[in-house]
Amino acid sequence: MATTPQTNTDLAAMAQALLVCDDVVICGHVSPDGDCLGSQLALAAALRQAGKRVSCVLAKDDPVDRNLLFLPGIEDLVPAADFDGAVFAFVGVDVPTRERIGQAACGLLDRADVSFTLDHHAADEPMADFVYVDPDAASTTTLVWKLADLLGARRAGDVALCCYTGLVTDTGRFQYQNTNVDAFVCAKEMVEAGLDASVVSREVFQNRSLPSLRLEALAIERMRLQNDGQMVTSWLTLDDFAREGAIKADAEPLIDALRAISGVRVACLLREQEDCVRGSIRAKDDTDVAAVARRLGGGGHKAAAGFTLQMPLEDAMALVEKALAEAVSGE
Template sequence: MENKLDTLQKIWKAISDGKNFFIAGHLNPDGDSLGCTLAMTSLLERLGKTVYPYAAPVIGNDLKFLPGLSKIHVGVLPEKPDFDTVILLECSDRQRGGDLETVLSKAKMLVNIDHHLVSDEYGNVNYIDSKASSTAEIIFQLFESSSEECPLLPTADEATCLYTGLVTDTGRFVHSNTTAEALRVASALVALGADVNKINQVIYFTKSYIELKLLGRALEKMEMRFDNKYSQIILTRGDFEALGATAAQTQGIVSQPTMIPGVEVSALIKEEPDKVSVNLRSRGSVDVSRIAQTFSGGGHARASGFKIAGKSVNEVADQLSKVVYDVVKDIE
């Protein structure tokens, strides 16, 4: 990527030139993806633009409090995909947002804003900063770069959306991406009115009975391997059915085993109706995005995942186990 400030100015040029915008984040939208989609939508609307914010289903209950969420077209693509400008957030390649090609191919301007480690420069303008904690951090920097004398700053609702992206992508300011810049941006967002108390209550201190029972079942099934350097949890369809739970209710489970000293990699392997999906977490020394890439997945060094269709849950677990063994066997 060229000079950051130059690229931010190119994004502002795209914003001022455009009239009809389509904005989307990635599949399985998370706090960063939705928070940035909403903050950008609100910003563009304030500037008098027409915006079609899109998100792929399903939106987790813990993110439904986000201000402006009802504006998002969840899983519904526009009938006439005539947008002059498309902004893709958090999408490391042009397929990451789902089947958006009808929209993407018609746009005159495609802006790509992302912070993933491996990311394609598929846009007309590409702002890719893998050192940024979150796309929310980049969007805040975009706000700040709007004008030297009088920058256009986020409203309180926009700040709440961006803070949600920051707090979720840093794991509540715990992961190694919790940099001085991430904390500076968080501080600025709090000063602008981000509703920190509500974000914490809804995202981190609210769980349903079924989610807690599922956590209990998952911990019961946790297995340790390779001198306790690898923790594996398999949740089968039977586990989900017994509790009336779905794979979407497993948030936070994969991080639990990384509390055990010595665990380098934690895997949560879920048998879903049409596929097996896997979440990976690392305590520090292992880059689990490389493990995920072996299975055509992706993500971050400490948090990533992948999905496989057409294989049994045990086959996936065995294959993953072999890859993890090669990675952790020489760690002291």
């Protein structure tokens, strides 16, 4: 465990503070992934066991990845902009900054009596009263798993399922560099609580759409290997998505296909959107892609990061390839 300097509490104190809150709103980051949604829903299930009124909101009114629709409670998620209920406590999970909670910042965070952050992404400026951020945690759901125990919750069922989903997706099925001893300990505890890990594997990793596979074929066809094959980049356009009938979530697995190529140290996939270009970077050695992402206005973890560029796709590709080449060569 290595909490950030901004951390001002521990999990036991956070549990006690939450137990005196009756109306709790839980929010994650924009474009929520398995760790974000799993953290929200697992914490909500644990707090409801303690008799709390809990609502989970989406930072932005975007469709949820269909591979995560099996998570219990996901049908009750509402966009933050549409939520008009009570907000005594606001909890941000898997998200460290106001900018990443979208429409929930002014509408919900600012009118809460007390606020909490539970996360594993380091940030310079805290956004809540109670802050616990551990960058060494494999996923935010491992922190929720421990917090649920301190809340006195029975962790079988929904809590275990949602927490494991966040853990297995953020570690890439225990393949990424963030996989550590604690990740396996938490996974063991979840299985001991009755979790059927095969359910998560089937729903998340064996449930790809045909448009997703077609996008992968395009990304591989276009890939550009550079720096003696140590870095690979590729891209997808808006027309690609329209032609294949694909949605944003269909592109999520593609970066791993590029990353898996022998000899590649760093992979990047650019995805054209209406008014910007979104980029995902992955490393499979000690190259710090979060540092690259920060140079490009984004952020993330050392081995997995993302960014957004307000420029044409061609210009974005040139900028990104230059930044990646410098990172790979150690400049």
